[in-house]
Amino acid sequence: MVSVKNTALFAAVFGLILLTGFTSGWNSALLILNMGLISAIMAIGVNLQWGFAGLFNIGVMGFLALGGLAAVLVSEPVTPGAWSAGGFQVIAALLMGFATIALTIFVRGKTTGRVRTIVTPLLLIVGFFIYRAIFDPAVARIEAIDPAVSGNIGGLNLPILFAWPVGGVFAAAAAWVIGKTALGLRSDYLAIATLGISEIVIAVMKNEDWLARGVKNVIGIERPVPSEIELQESAQFVERAASLNIDPVTASTLYVKLSYSVLFVIVLLLIFLAAELALKSPWGRMMRAIRDNETAARAMGKDVTARHLQIFVLGSAICGVAGAMMVTLDGQLTPSSYQPLRFTFLIWVMVIVGGSGNNYGSVLGGFLIWFLWVQVEPYGAALMGFITDPMPDAWWIKERLLASVAHMRLLTMGLILLLVLRFFPRGLIPEK
Amino acid sequence: MSEPFLIGRDMTGGYGKGPDILHNCTIGVDKGEIAVIVGPNGAGKSTAMKAVFGMLDVRQGGVFLNGKDITKLSPQARVREGMGFVPQTSNIFTSMTVEENLEMGAFIRTDDIKDTMEQVYTLFPILRDKRNQAAGELSGGQRQQVAVGRALMTKPTVLMLDEPTAGVSPIVMDELFDRIIEVARTGISILMVEQNARQALEIADKGYVLVQGANAFTGTGKDLLADPEVRKSFLGG
Amino acid sequence: MDYLNAIVALTNFVLIPATAYGAQLALGALGVTLIYGILRFSNFAHGDTMAFGTMATIGATVVLQSWGVSFGPLPTALLALPFGIAATIGLVLLTDAGVYRFYRTQKAAPVIFVIVSMGVMFIMNGLVRILIGPDDRRFADGERFIISAREFKEMTGLREGLALKTTQGITIVVAVLVVAMLFYFLNRTRTGKSMRAYSDNEDLALLSGINPERVVMVTWMIVATLATIAGVLYGLDKSFKPFTYFQLLLPIFASAVVGGLGNPLGAIFGGFLIAYSEVLITYAWKKVLVYTLPDALEPTGLVQLLSTDYKFAVSFALLVIVLLFKPTGLFKGKSV
Structure with missing residues (x-):
């Protein structure tokens, strides 16, 4: 049962996104919504591991990157x-x-x-x-082979949507190997091991040019939705847009983003339902029993390590799917853009702020934190503009303050995480 | 003195918010005396001692040291008041040398500790030989000596021992008891919990038999050993 | 075959850089291991504490330079170091009072502390980037070399040069001094022993009248000092960039874990083990092999086991191997 408070929280977050739509345009709002949907999926994946099983995985970035790699290997044409x-x-x-x-x-x-x-x-x-x-x-x-445009093995030339489950499989396979070696260890050690693996995954993707062109990036990845140009050239679409009184260029960008939203919502719903069903099943109850008292569960004959391996693989697979979706949305794979603060620790902030152990919480956290991550910068810029307005131009303090806006989001995320941990230690939507 | 030097009077209480484990339990020891708490498993022997030391909530009754009410003091504060406590397990710093263990025992003291350390070495000569060895490398009996020595370093007026002979061989146990008698002769009151009831009561000036957190029998060690009912129920005939 | 030149090349490209890097890692790992031993959690903000200390030191260096103060042939940053340390001590003590102490009184689980340290990491990371910016920065001044490759060649007449950078020399000297002082403190002073006692057996330390808050405070001060020194030495030797310092977390953790978390001696050993492994495995051995092997066997490739970009993989592989076969580390660490 979703209480009034939780509904209000969700309404508030979507209200914020709508507000962005009204103030800075619907393209920005949809951009936040789409990445918010993907973030929610990532958060569900991490929540499965941490919230339900107490597994401390800080290698999220690596699993996301593997999903992204899948997008390239599945959808790119074969290099002749x-x-x-x-x-x-x-x-x-x-x-x-x-x-x-x-x-x-x-x-x-x-x-x-x-x-x-x-x-x-x-x-x-x-x-x-x-x-x-x-x-x-x-x-x-x-x-x-033609290093300026390819120099890599290419892909299978399949539709990009196939890449999403394949991304999950890639991440699951990596998780299985890590889990087999590191899950028996203490939580800190699992954390450090996953942190290491994720750095290695990124290093491989940066350096193995034959695989996905390394830091030369893969751009123009096939899209599951029509392109804006195609739409603008379609007479039918232009007519429709005109009838809605929107100019065709705006209409095409909105249409494309909305199409992504629809696809992402479907995936989010599927994963969310699966996670909820799993949680309420005897398997999920056992997971939480193990999390709350591992020794007792072991004494009752539960194979704790095997159960942990299952949930670790599942959670990582979800992250892999999300990683493939993200690359699909961006239309490019840029290994150097994978930074742990953004792709591992931020996801953790989402899970903790939303409420670990609760899937609704993860979804809420995913949207809310993503919204803040995007919006702190413009808000910060506005604030700094206001503060520095009376200062003389080209004064070094003014320049420093204005330049600092770009890094405000890290500080804010840390502050939010610490405040939530202190005053709502169980998150905004606590586990039932 | 009408009343023992250290007394936990009519103590009722338990751990945290849990149920009462002790019920109107009274434990006391006089200067230079050895008092022993015995009883069946789960009788609350260690709990009674911990109550005297302030490690659990005493909801009724009180603890008095030399006539002073110390019921509200923390264990650390009681150490400063002159109480020494040797826990049953984890009672030494395993990674530190014997000498460092003794030094840490005297941490609250600001005066010269050399004499006290000398006394401990005289009492436990083996520790002098091993003083630069890590305490964790010593045998069980030697570790207990380190633990007692550590507690003695504060020059306590009362020494409390929680099952000092648990897990040591009978020969070592006899030796430890001899040492404990020696400590008592220097004027230090000894309060200890013991599994080995018969041997402990033999050296005890005062014995407390606890059953289910309450005093069942109290008397001198000799009396209790002679009491047919105590013998039958607790000493195996 | 020319063993002398081979040894010189090996020293120049492997031994000296690896020793300096090992010393830097060891100082970093000492901080992590002390926090683990006393506060009992893995501090994810340690890399950013190092970055903050380095930043503060750079700030003081700039001020000193603007006053025309210099340290002769040595980098001015060494003079600025005390200011950097003081600022970092201030920051970590504030953090402890404002953040960690609350969870300590709650007796929160170690994993909560780890998550809290993630929050602190974000804040410190943001703070550093706001104050100094995210860019790469060099702040070493003074003489560049103690011995330059050219001088060495002229002196010895060998074909291979051997360079010892001032920063490498300083790193090794400072690290030895700091480690000696730390061990003197831990093993000889009352406060140091009380820290070891607290790390060994918290309950018994309390019974002995050791004040945990004081132990924690002293620990933070030492950790801030070590972190600042480690950060400044690394920055002098290479360069300062906030993101690089964040990434140092992995080799530093690996060093501390491989040596045995909570064991200072292990942290030092771990630091050098990781550094040497990284450098040995990512070094292109061609030059050394050309000197030592007969001409017929002369290698054609670079003979580099792994590209330098995979240095993380080396720390990581060592970490996993040690954890699998000796979970408490090579030296006996704590296994809470």
């Missing part, structure tokens, strides 16, 4: 000649790498004592050099 030049060889090298690790683990299981300490690094070192010997020339050949 890339597969024959080295694509298969790269795959072979990667398989060889995995085989080395698998063999090492296998051999470790069969040997003991000194043999083990000698054989393990030996296998890894030899395997690594063989891997590099296969991998490097293939990569060089792929990256040599």
Whole structure:
């Protein structure tokens, strides 16, 4: 049951977005709404892990980036000649790498004592050099293909919407590997491990040009909705716009953004419903029982680590889906734009402020915090403009204050997080 | 003196907001005496001692040290008033040397602690040999000596021990009891909780048998050992 | 084969930079490990505390320079360091009084402290960017080199040069001094011992009359000092950029965890282990191999195990390996 207070909170947030629509135009409002929808999905993913299972994942950025990578690998056209030049060889090298690790683990299981300490690094070192010997020339050949526009392996040329579930699968696969190694550890260690993984994912995406062009970025990713130009050229659309008394250019931008909104709302609803059903199922109750008293749950014969792995993979998969959606919305993949403050810690602020353990809270937090993140800057600029107005021009303090506006949002987010933790420790919509 | 040096009188109370564990329980010890609290498992022996030390809410009754009402004082403040406490577990700083443990015991003192440390080393000679070793590396009995030594460093007037012989061998237990008698001879009152009721009562000037958080039998150690009912119920015949 | 030149090249490109970097990481990790030992949480704001301290020091340096004060061949920032430390101590003590103390009295779970430290991280990060801006900044002045590569070549007649930057020399000297002072403090002074006692057994420390608030205050002051020194040394040696300092969190945490969280000796060991591994694995070995191998085996590629962009992967891999096989770290840390 959603209480009056919660309805009011949601109404207030959407009121803020509407207000933006009236004051700064509907394009800005829809922009906030669309990213808010994606943020809400991210928050649900993190909430699943933290709110329901108490897992401290601060590698959200990595899972989002993997989702973004999926968008490129699924929807981009195949680079002509890339597969024959080295694509298969790269795959072979990667398989060889995995085989080395698998063999090492296998051999470790069969040997003991000194043999083990000698054989393990030996296998890894030899395997690594063989891997590099296969991998490097293939990569060089792929990256040599028309580097100004491609130089990467390309994608499967499938519709972009396929990328969303694939993004989830990518993130889930990474989460499974991390979970297998790190979930048995203490919460701080899981946190540091996930932080590390996310940095590595970004490093791979920045440097492996053959994969998705690295810092050269992939732009012009296929869109699931018609483009503005197409709409403006369609006589039917122009006529419709005219009948609504909107000029065709504005109408086309609004139409495109609204189309995205519809797609995102569908995904959000699906994920939200699934998360709610999961939470209310016996599985969800067990999760919370484990979170509240792990020792007791273990004593009752629950396989805590396996349950944690499940929810860790699921939560990360949701983040992966959101990451793919985000790249779809942007139409480009820019690995250098992934910054932990924005893509990991901000999501955490959403979950904590919204109310951990409550999916409604996560959705609310996603919208509210995203709104503030976007709007703090103009509000801050207005405030600083007001404060510095009486100061003489070109005075260094004035310039400093005006320049500081750009960084105001970090400070504000920290302040909001601390205030909520202090005065509403269970968030705006607490767990029932 | 009409009343013992340290007395927890008619104490009723429990942990935090929980139910009462103690019911009108009275525990006292006189100067230089050894008082022992015994009783079956779950009788509230440790709880009674912790109540005297201020580690739980005493809702009725009070605790008096040398006639002064200390019921409202925190455990830390009671240490300053001259009470020493040796917890049952985690009673030493395992990563620090024996000597550092003793120094930390004397943390509240601002005067010279050399003499007191010398007394502790005289009482427990083995600690002098191991004074630069990490306390966590010592054997169980030696660790208990460190724990008692640490508490003695404040020059307390009352020393409270929570099951000092838990988990040590019978020989070590006898030796620890001998040391405790020596400590008492220096004029320090000893209040201790013990599982090994018979051996403890043998050295006790005063014994308290608790049952379900209330005084069941009180008397001198000898009397209690001789009391057929106490023998039957608590000392195994 | 020319072993002498190989050794010089190895020293110049690996040993010296890795030692300086290791010292910087060790000082950072000491701060993290002290907070963990005393306040019992992983402080995510530590990188930003370092950034704040460095920023304050840069501010004081600029003021000193404008007065015409200089430190001769040494960087002026060393003279400004006390001001930076004082400002950082002020900031962390304010933060503790305004933020952490509340949760301490509540006896909040460690994970709550971690989340709170995330909030503090945001604020400090924003504060630094507002005050000094997000850009890269160099603030080392004075002599650039103790020995420059050219001088070394002229002196020895070797083909390989060996350069020792002033900042590297300072890093090593200062780190040794600071660590010596810290260990003297922890092992020889009453306050230092009371900190160790509190870290070891909080309840017993209370029973012994150790005042926890005082221990916490002293800890924050030491941590602020270490963080500022670590940050300034790193900034002198490389450059100051708020985002880089935030990213240092990962190798610093890795150092502290690998060494055993809560164990100061472990933090120092961890710092050097991580630094050496990063540099060794991302170094292009071609030069050294050319000198040591017979001509027939001369390598064609750079012989670089991993590109420098993957240095995070090195810290991370070490971290995971240690956690899997020795969860309390190589030196015995606390496992709360």
